[in-house]
Amino acid sequence: MDFDDDELDKPYVPPDPIERFFDRLPRPRASTSLLEGDAVDKFDDAKDYLSRTLSVRSSTDPDAKYIEDLVKESDGVYGDMRWVYDGLMRLAFSKPISDQDRSMKARYLRFCRWIAQGRRPRTAFFRPWSDGPYVVPENSPSYAYLDVPLSVRRCAECKKAAKYKCSGCHLRTDGNTTFAVAYCSKKCQKHHWKLKHKDECGQAQRLFHATSLFQEILEHFLAVTYPAACSPRSIVEENGMTVVKFEPLPEPTTFRTEMRRIPPGLAPDQDAFRAALHIFGGYAAFVLARELVEMLIRPCCSTLENNAVEPENMHRPVCFSSTYHDYHASLECHEVLVATLPCGTNFVLDPTGIRYGWKEVVAPESLYMSSRMHTLSTWLNMGPDVGSFHTDDEAFLTPPPTFATDMMKTVVDSLQRQIDKKYGSVHALLGLGNAEFAGAREAIAAAAKKGFDFLADEIARSAVPKDSILNSGGVSMRPWANKDLEVIWYRTRRSNVESMPDWLLTKVWRARWKRVIAVEWPQDAAE
Secondary structure (H helix, E strand, C coil): CCCCHHHHHCCCCCCCHHHHHHHHCCCCECCCECCCCCHHHHHHHHHHHHHHHHCCCCCCCCCHHHHHHHHHHHCCCCCHHHHHHHHHHHHHHHCCCCCCCCCHHHHHHHHHHHHHCCCCCCCCCCCCCCCCCCCCCCCCCCCCCCCCCHHHCECCCCCCECCEECCCCCEEECCEEEECCEECCHHHHHHHHHHHHHHHHHHHHHHHHHHHHHHHHHHHHHHHCEEHHHCEEEEEEECCEEEEEECCCCCCCEHHHCEECCCHHHCCCHHHHHHHHCCCCHHHHHHHCHHHHHHHHHHHCCEEEEEEEEECCCCCCEEEECCCCEEEHHHCCEEEEEEECCCCCEEEECCCHHHHCCCCCEEEHHHHHHHHEEEEEEEEECCCCCCCCCCCCHHHHCCCCCHHHHHHHHHHHHHHHHHHHHHCCHHHHHCCCHHHHHHHHHHHHHHHHHHHHHHHHHHHCCCCECCCCCCCCCCCCCCCCCCCCCCCCCCCCCHHHHCCCHHHHHHHHHHHHHHHHCCCCCCCCCC
C-alpha cells in the first residue's frame, strides 16, 4: 500500500477526551435500551477515564466543561448513572444535532433524545447506533391508547368474525375499546356464558369498578399532598414531552410547608396536569396509598403481583425540570400491578401510566405487555402487608409515618366503615350494576375528596416542627394507635385549642370529622 509522505510526517493526534468518554459509555442494547449487563463497570470506567485525562489534557469540545462538571457532581449523588444520563438528555435538547454528524458524542446524544421522547421503536425509523439519520415520520400514530385487542374481532366461542360485544364487561377508554368479549351470534354468546364467561364477566366488572374509584381518589390525594419542595411553576409541552418546571425550595422546617396543592390552571390540558401529579410514580400509588389498594383492589383478585418494567412506546413522557437538573420518567423502571382474577384472567393495573402519556388504567396483560414493555426488570408477589416490590430495603416496604400516609389511612378507614354499613362489604359494592355503581362511586369519591381537603387545610394551619415526634407535642390521634378515634388531630398553637382538655378535643374533632367524611349515598342505591 502506498502512503502519502505528508501523511506520514503528521504527528499523532490522540482522540479528544470527550469523544473517548462517549465511546467508553455503555452501548445501547438492541437499539432500545441504555444499559447492558456490565453497564455499571463501563460507566465507572468512562468516568475514571474522563477525570484522569482532563487533568493532563484539555478538550476542544465546546461542551467539555458541562460534561466534566456533570460527571463530578454525580460522585456525591445516589444513583450517579441516572444523574449523568439525565444531564446528557438536557444537553441533547439544548442544541441541534446534525444527522450528518457521525461522532460518537452526536450518536449518543441522538440516542438519549430518542429515549427521552418515548423510546418508540415502531415510529423511529432509524437505528440509533448506526450511521442512519434520526427520522420520525410526520404521520406517526398516537401511542396514548393501546391497539384494539384481538378478542374484539373474533368470536370467543367459535373464532369467527364477531358482531356483538358483552355489554357487562366491555371496557372503554375515551371511547376506545380496551377490553371486550365478542361473539358472532346470540347462540354463541349464550353457550359461552354458561360455559365460562358468567364468572369472568362479574369478576372483570368488579375490577373495572375498583380501578375507576381508586384512580379518582388517588389523584385527588396526590394533588393535595404534592411535595412543596417540587412545586411547579409551569407545565408545558416541549420536544414531545410534558415538562414540569419547578424551582427546588429549601428543606421545610414545619409540616405547614411540606405539602402544597397544584392549581389545575398551570397545565395546558388535563392529561398534562395528571402526569405532573405522579412525580413519585409507583411509590405513591402502591406505597403511600397502600391502604386504598387493600380496600379496593385486593377484594377483586386472587393474587396481586408487582412488575417493574422498562417501558417503550411512550406517548408524551413527563420530565421534571429545574434550573440545575432534569429528571426524565422515561429513564426509570415503571411499576404496574398484575391482577389475577379468580377465573384466571390477568389484567395490568397502571394508575401512573399517564406520566408516559398512556390513557388506560387497566388493560389485558398480554396486550399491555406486548405493546409497552421492552424488558421485565423484576416481579414480586404483593402480599397484604407489602407496599413496594422491587427492593431489598425493608425500610422502604413500610414508609415512615407522614402527614400524607396518615391522611390516607384516616380517610380509607372511615370510608371502609361506611361501605360495610351500607353494603356489607367492599366486594358487594363493587358487584353492583354499572349504573348503580356509578352513583355510589360518585358519592364515595366526593366524601374522600372532602376528607383530604379538610385534613390538608388543618395541617396547613398547623405549625408542628418537622423534626418533632408525631405522637408527642400535641394530640396525634393515629387510627392504628387508638381504634376508637376516627381522625388524626395535630394540635395547632391557637389559644382556643391549647386551653381545651384532651378528652374534649377528642370529642369535638370526632364529631366534626364524621360530618366531613359522611358519604351522601344516592337515594336509589340498594339498601
